[in-house]
Amino acid sequence: MPVGVVLRRTPGVTRWASFAWTASGILIGAGDANWRELRREGDAVEFHAATLTLELHGAETEAYLHGLSTQVPSVYVIMRKSENAETPLEVLLVTASPYEAQDYTDSGEELVEKVPMPAGLIAWVRDFVEAFHQEEVFVKRKRDRKRIDQKEDGIGDGRIAQLGDVYRSPSSARKERLQ
Structure with missing residues (x-):
């Protein structure tokens, strides 16, 4: 489903950041957009940044x-800072999976914004889940019934024929043979 991403630019609160950017909304079924200005309220401006x-x-x-x-079903907008001054953020992905969004927060390079889902999108995702979700049945793993206390396989080095010291290394056995 095509989804338009609305980004809001507000004046920065510190001298180091001129502007603060947030994902303020999504547009279901939106057409192509490339940072088209949607609304201006004083110093705050909203842009239709991209459609994904x-x-x-x-x-x-x-x-x-x-x-x-x-409590509030949401979609997640994943963005990255852009080198272009006209388009300061590059919108990479829109996902309904909180697990996938969490994966993008691990690197620290991407910005992940949570945007509430409109009612139509909630219904679309719910219909998809009802059609395709299958509960995974938990199967407890059972232990092997083998007795492992009777044999000592794998102790020491098989290249040493002597039973007296099974933990001896081959190099020390070779030295004894040479002497």
């Missing part, structure tokens, strides 16, 4: 179910 495809995968249904069960 939100993809759902059958293997991720547990993550979507977890995301839908939160």
Whole structure:
């Protein structure tokens, strides 16, 4: 599903940051956009920064179910700082999986913003989960019934024929033979 990402620029609160950027919303079914200005309220400006495809995968249904069960179901916008002064952020991905979003926070290079899902998107993700989710049954692992206390396989080095010192190394055995 095509999803437009709305980024909001507000004046910075410190002298080191001229502006503060946040993902303020998403537009379901949006057309192509390249940093088109949507709204201006005083010093705050909202841009339709990019339109990406939100993809759902059958293997991720547990993550979507977890995301839908939160108090505010959300999508996650993953961004990276850009070298271009006109477009300071590059929007990389939009995902409904909180697990995938968490993976992007590990590197510290990407910015991950949580944006509330509109009702239509919640219904779309819920329908997908209902159609494809399969509960994984927990299977407890059983121990082998072999008796391991009767043999001492693997002790020492097999190249040493003497039974007296099974922990002796081959180099010390070779020295004894030469003497």
